[in-house]
Every structure is written in structure tokens, then in C-alpha cells.
Amino acid sequence: MKAGTGLIAGQRPTPELAHEAVLAALAAAGLERADNVILLLSRDFIRNPQPAVLAAARAAGCLAVCGCTASGLFTEHGWQMDQPAAAALVYASPGGETPADSPILSFSGHGRLPFEWQDDAPRAGLLDAEAAAWSLARTSDSGCAEFRLPSLRTRLARSSGLRRLGDALPVDACRGFELGRVGGHRAVDSLYRALPPELRERPPLHQIVALRHPDEPGIAILSAGGDGSLMLADTLRDGETITWAIRQPLAAEQDMRQSLSAAAASQSKPDFALMFSCIGRGPLFYGNDDRDLLAFRETFPDTPLLGAYGTGQIIPQGGQNRLFHNTVLTLLFESTHV
Template identity: 70%
Template structure:
């Protein structure tokens, strides 16, 4: 297998950017054409992505082009957030006989939530970016959803939420709709303040805080702190269930993904390439001047081709069904399945 990535940025959202990204990837892989292309385009392409998708297909010499638009793009060489850009990953099997494998169904959506029919069935991994365009087999999707399976590949998923639990699990004692009123013998607001560092108790960093039902479950966002001591959450809880406060911090998130990547390297061989689906609330906007998740990947898997995008939600399987995560970095490590 030959595989490589390419990232090209410009002043305008021209279709030629997509073709140039594919050509850069082909040159890096030493290929004249590709068997499959994963193409991500910046949000400037959302209204009319088809010319760029066709330009990528022409450059690759194949119609197996899938992907979506996103808030930002990256490869192993760097990231792009603030101007029109195209990022592509190309690969070719070059006649190698490959078996069907356990690669998950890559899924992309421009909906605000996980499509209903995607909750059950095949294991999916992918990205949601609100109002994004999506495409598969070289054609833009009319319903804003696209799915694609890379043939003959094993995929290992690494999920990094970046959430650090605060305190012990507490029982929900009183709630009303999306408002959490009392838990663990205190008002919701007092309960939260008791586990926070002193400097954050008066000015709550709500954008960094979450509620966890389980350690590996998606975090539930805190939307507002109310004058009556209640907290408004993004999801409704049930009285009697146990929840844990959690916080996202850059150092803790970086340590978590480094440990997860290192463990994956210890358990198996170096991957042929990787995909990463991250959050626009993570990446450089979370870490400061760089994407520390990307740095961690490069440190663990040097010279491994990587393609990634920043969206508003990440799709991953959990306990037999598919879930929508936020502020999470999903890394798919791919290895070829030889006969």
C-alpha cells in the first residue's frame, strides 16, 4: 500500500485547491493515480463543493472520493483554520490482494445532531459539522450525510475526551426538565463549587465543565448557572442516577491522548496511516498556539500520514450503538489486511 496526505491553502475557495491537495498527496506517495481519496474542504466550500470534489477526482484518476467540509483541516504536517483550504489523503493498493476487514463505516454529516438512523446498526466513526456539505463516490450528498468504507483495512479507534473527573459520583436528588437542582445534599451550583479550585468558584468556566454519567460516556455540557442555585444542562437527567463533575484542561487532555497513543503503539505495529476527527473547541483554540493532539500524534507515530478535520461533533461507537461526542479527539489507526 502507498498512502500520503496533502494540505493546500489559498486566498479563495477555488476548486483548484482540491486538485492541488490531491496532487501534492500523490507526489508524496509516489503515485500517478489513487484507488481512494478522503477529501476535506474548509467551510468556504460548503455552498458549492461539487466542483472541488470533481477536481479532486480528476487529479486522483478515480471517483472514490469521500469527505465533508469542516471548520478546520490538518495533516501530519500542520493545520489550517483561517483561510480557504483543502486537505486530502490518497492511497493505492497497487495490485495487493486485500480481504474485507473490520474497518468502521466512515460517516460525515452537516446536521446539528447525530442522524436518527445512525444510532444503531454498523459501527460508525466520523465527524459532524453543522451546515456542512458531505460527499461520497465523487458526488455531493443531497441530505447532508455521506458514508464510506475503506476496503481491506483494519481500523483501531482511540478516543480522547480530555475530561478529568472532579470529586466522587453524586446522586441526583432534584431536577426539572433540563435544570439540575440538587444533588449530594447540596444545590447543584454549590455542589459544583465545592469541587472547583478556589479561583474558579465565583466565575465558573462553564465552557470547560461537563457532567459525566459514566467515565467513557459523552460529557453533558453546562449551559448556564442560575440565580436559584440550579444549573441548566444540555441533556435531562433522572432523579437517583449518579453523575460526576468533570473539567477539560489543556495539560490533562494532552497527557490523556499521549498515553492513549503510546498504549496503541505498544499493542500493535505502526499504522499505515491515520484519520483524526477533532473538535473546533479543541485543537489550537483550546491548546493556545498549536494543536497539542497533533503534536502528540507526530511524536508517537513519526512520518505516518494523517488526515484530520475540526467539527462540532464526533461520531464513535459505544456499548453497541453509535454516540455523538463533543470536545473529543477520535484517532483511527489503519493497517492493511493482506491475504
Template identity: 35%
Template sequence: MIATGLATGTTADPDIAARAVAQAMSRLAVTHANSVLLFLSDAFARDPQPALLAASRQSQCIQIVGCSAAGIFTEQDWVLDTPAAAAMIFSGDLSLTTAHSPELDDLVLALTAPNAINRGWINAPGRRFGGVAGNATGHGLFKVWNNGKINPNNRCELYIQGASGEIGVSHGIRALTAPTVVTASNGFDVISLGRQAALNLLARELPLEVRELDHIPLHLIMAAEVFGDPDTALAEGRYRLIPVIATNPDDRSVTLASRLAEGSMMFWALRQPLAAERSMRVTLDRTEQILGHRPDFAIVASSSGRGPSFYGGEDKDLQVITRLYPDMPMIGFYGNGEIGWLNNANQLLEYSTVFGLFHYDV
């Protein structure tokens, strides 16, 4: 009931979208689809409507849903910096429908463009997963569509009808310290942790190979805000990553991308490919156990900072999925912020991979 297609070209030709759809439909041997989840590369971002029309004609379906993104992928391959389309066809008893008024426990696929991120929308009812359809800088003419048309609000939320699903969040970090209470902060600056200077604690716990560098690689250092019981937060993935903006030798504080209140719990972490790959395996296994079934298909939103460039030219997150679930249909995109359900709340995440694993309701 589910299949994917992936097509590329040299220019943003609408036929690329039609070919991706046709490839997926041929795998299912169907003449029409109930719904199409369509991700287009950023080459289509300025005017995706012709590609949406081509996908609609090919699928004989008006429910074309998706977004443009810096990169896209299926279980077949990933594509960056090339005009491309990835399509997932829903047929039989499966479909995508607009979620107008989600209930608290509803599983919702949430997509948004960078200029439409809204904290109230992210925190609205429903267990949400998805991402921000932007590039690594958070800029660009990225768009979101639903019902075969560009959504003027540049965001949408959807039910996956005919399947049960669970959300997984893989942060992909190596913890450098145990969770510690923030004992002093000022705006975006964390001044002390457990009454130790924040920078002193960070510098002392950096691995030797990092300390020997001329400069601390701030793009790899993260603060991790803990939710719930700190003793089990790391093992259960109950934390969100916050980028480090600057270190301040004068007062030994560290400036973060968002505020941490005094009394909150956090730990220092290092973004590391081996840890990320291991995190992906563990998170997939845990999510499958919660689902209670071997998944039939997956939808993935991955950070642009977590894809092939992070792994040295290959996306090992995708390799983990395809090794665990050979031939399972999967579709996703690389964005600039991931939306995931953590500690009974929707969170806007950084440098993470968020996915939904789904099992047919039959």
C-alpha cells in the same frame, strides 16, 4: 499505500484540491488512486463540486469522499480561516467503499452535516467514528460528498477496505468529583447529586483559580455522564461530556444541554489543556494496544472547541500524534460534534477528539 497532501490559497479555487491530491500522489509515486478522502475548508462549503471534479481528474478516480469543515489538517499542519484542501490517497489494496448495510461489528467512518444529524443513523449498526462537519455554532452551508458528488442526504458512511482499525476517544477533561448518582432532576436541570445540591457540589470542587474569578467559566465546566462501572469509567473513558448552560442560585440546580435521568451517574469536570494533552497520549497508547500493531495511518475528527484556540494557538493533539508516530499519514477536520464508539454504543460527543488508527492487512 497511503499518503496525504495539504494545499492552501487565497480564494476557493478548485486547483487547491487538485494540488493537495497531486502532492499526496507524488509521495506515493502513483498515477491514479483507488479512493480519495478529501476535506475542504468552509470557503468551499457553498459550492464544493468544482473542487471535487478537480480532485477526481487529478487522481483519475471517481471515489472522492469527505466534507467541508471549519478547519482541516494533516500530519503536516492545520489550517483555519484560509481556503484549503486536505487529501488522503488510498492506493494498492486500500480503498474507501460505501457502507450500505453495516453489520454490528463493522468499523465505519461516519460523516454528517449539521442539518442532517439523525440519532437513528448514529445508532445504526456498525462501530462508528467521525464527526459533524460544522463550525463552532453548528450553522453554515457545510456539505458531505461521496462518489465525487455532493450527497443529497448530507451524510455518508464508509468502510476502509484493506486495513484493520480501532477507534479512540479523547475527552480531554480534569475530573472535579467522583461519579455520583443523580438523586433529583427536572427536565434539563440537575437538582441534586448524592442528595447534595448540584451547584453546591460543583462550587465546592472548583479549583481555587476558578473560584476566584468573577463568574464561573461555564464554557469550561462540563457534566460527564458515566456508562457502565463508575469505578473504572474515568480511566477507560466511558463517559460523555454535556455542556453546562446555566447555574441557578435560587434552587442551587445546574442546567445542562441534555437531560440526565434520576438514577444515572455523572461527575463534574473542567476542560483543561494540560488534561486534554495527557488524555490524548493515554488514549493513543490504549488504542494502539487494542489494535495490536503500530498504526500505518490515522483519520481524525476533532471538536472546533478542542483545536488551536483551546491550546493557545497550537494544536497539541496533533503534536502528540506526530511525536508518537513521526511521518505517519494522518488527515482530519475540526467540526461541531464527534461520533465515537463508547461502552458498546455509538455516541454523539462534545469537545472531544475521535480518531481511527489503522494497520494494513498485509
């Protein structure tokens, strides 16, 4: 199986960027035309992405072009966040059966996970608020696009990047989104008791979440009240248990490496990969570098990778499709052809 990626940046969001990105990907794969193209464009293209999508289709010689705009783009060679850019992955598959449990590649520009996607077939992909999306080389009017990559087996690796702070605690009082008491203490006091001493004077609330379960999305803290309560991004019920958790660069990098190592140990080397990361991770989180991308390159050297930074990651979890935040979803693909 042949696959390759290309990332091209420029001064203006022109269709030529998409055309050149596909040509670069074809050259990297050693192909003259592609069977499928995943095209990602920077947010500079939101107003009118269709010309760039068509330019990519012409360059690839196929109409199987899917993708979306995103807050930042990257390939295995590097990332781009501050210029108009286009990134493409092309592949030619020798054919084969597509496993029934292979997730549908899904892109959305909605503010939250579309309701109809929550309980249907497994989905994996990216949500970026107000993004444009396309499939089969046509921009979607609904802001959503979906595509099933044929003849491929898929493995998923998820890294939440969270460091848990202590044991699970019971919720004593919660009214709607307002968390009043946890583990016999005011919610703020419970959180302060769990934090390392150096963080108690100025708690980084934007990096702290409440976890119902390690496999579920974390619940963000929106604000702290003068009465010791905490305003959350989701509701809790009295009697539930939560664990406080925090996002920190070192813990996040370690979690990313562990998730990739577990995926690498279970199967053979992938033919290519997709990675959907949070705008709150990557260079903005690690300090002008993407340690998650570095971990991928070290775990899967010379593997073509296409990725994007967005506001949410769509992940099949526990029989449902869930929207995660501050998470890195890596999809590893290999041909089903024997």
C-alpha cells in the same frame, strides 16, 4: 501499502486547491493514481463543493472520493483554520479482506447525529453543523455521506480530555433539563465544592460537564440559575450518579498521549491515520498550537495523517454510535494484505 497527504491553502475557494492537494498527496505517496481519496474542504466551499470534488477525482484518477467540509483542516505537517483550504489523503491498497467490524467512515452536516445512524453498523467520523458531504465523488443532498474503506483494519483511539473532579454523586432532584440538587447540595454549590479553589470565583461553565460514565459523552452546562440550579444540555433522572469534570489543556494533552500510547502498544505501526477533533480543541484550546497533533507526530512519526475540526465526533461506543463533543477521535489504519 502506499499512502500520502496534501494540504493546500489559497485566497479563494477554487477547485484548483482540491486538485493541488490531491497531487501533493500522490507525490507524497509515490503514486500516479489512487484507489481511494478522502477529501476535506474548508467551510468556504459549503455553497458549491461539487467542482472541487470533481477536480480531486480527476487528479486522483478515481471516483472513490469521500469527505466533507469542516471548520478547520490538518495533516501530519500542520493545520489551517483561517484561509480557504483543501486537504486530501490518497492510498493504493494491495487488496485483502475488510474486517466485518471495521466502522463505516461517516460525515454529517446535521445539528445532531442522524437517528438512523445511532443503532446500525459501527460508524466513525465527523459532524460539523451545516457542512456539505460527498461520497463516490458526488455531493450528498441529505447532508450525510458514508464510505467503507476497503482492505483495511481499523483501530480507534478516543481522547475526551476531561479531568474528573472528585467522586460520583447522586442526583437528588432534576426536572427535565434543570438540575436542582446533587449530593445533598444545590447543584451550583455541589459544583463549586468540586472545583479547585482558584476556579470558584469565576467558574468556567463552558469547560465543565457532568459525566454519567467515563465512556459516555459529557453533558454540557448551559447556564446557572439564581436559585442554585444548573441548566444542562441533556436530562438526568433522580437517583442517577454523576461526576463533575473539566476540560483543561494540560489534562487534555496527557489524556491524548495516553490514548495514543495505548493504541500504539497494541498493534504494529499504522499505514495512515484519520483524526477528527473538536473545534473546541486544537489551536483555539491550546493557544495557537495543536498539542493533540504534536502528540500524534511524536507517537507515530512519519505516519500520513488527515484530520479536521468539527462540532462533533461520531464514535461507536457500547453497541451504539454516539456523538461526542470536545473529543479527539483517531482512526489508525493498516492493510489486511499479508
